[in-house]
Amino acid sequence: MTDESVCQCDHIHETEVSNTKKTMLKDDDYIALSTLYKMFADPTRIKLLHALERNELCVCDLAALLGMTKSAISHQLKALKLSDLVKFRKEGQNVYYSLADDHVKLIIDMGLEHINE
Numbered sequence: 001m002t003d004e005s006v007c008q009c010d011h012i013h014e015t016e017v018s019n020t021k022k023t024m025l026k027d028d029d030y031i032a033l034s035t036l037y038k039m040f041a042d043p044t045r046i047k048l049l050h051a052l053e054r055n056e057l058c059v060c061d062l063a064a065l066l067g068m069t070k071s072a073i074s075h076q077l078k079a080l081k082l083s084d085l086v087k088f089r090k091e092g093q094n095v096y097y098s099l100a101d102d103h104v105k106l107i108i109d110m111g112l113e114h115i116n117e
Contacts, residue, residue: 056098
């Protein structure tokens with residue numbers, strides 16, 4: 001039994017390989033992209049990002065919304081901050097979080113559109 005999705009030939013298409021190789025990125029770029037997507041691999045982080053897409057919220061708000069401790073929310077927000085996916089602003093003693101930029105919203109929206117096709 002053969003898998004139809006596996007190529008059965010040994011011929012390399014030199015022109016296509018050469019042209020594609022010219023457009024490939026540096027390994028560091030692929031590592032950075034992989035690291036970015038790892039941030040989207042956790043359901044809690046996705047929920048946080050999706051909530052922050054809708055409203056600027058503080059840790060207390062997010063903890064109440066997701067039914068988690070403030071400590072657990074803060075831990076996830078730190079990872080998202082280090083990946084430049086969220087930003088924050090202080091207002092007195094309150095710290096409010098929001099998405100870092102429209103690219104984050106676009107990634108979430110495109111992912112949701114893809115799974116709902």
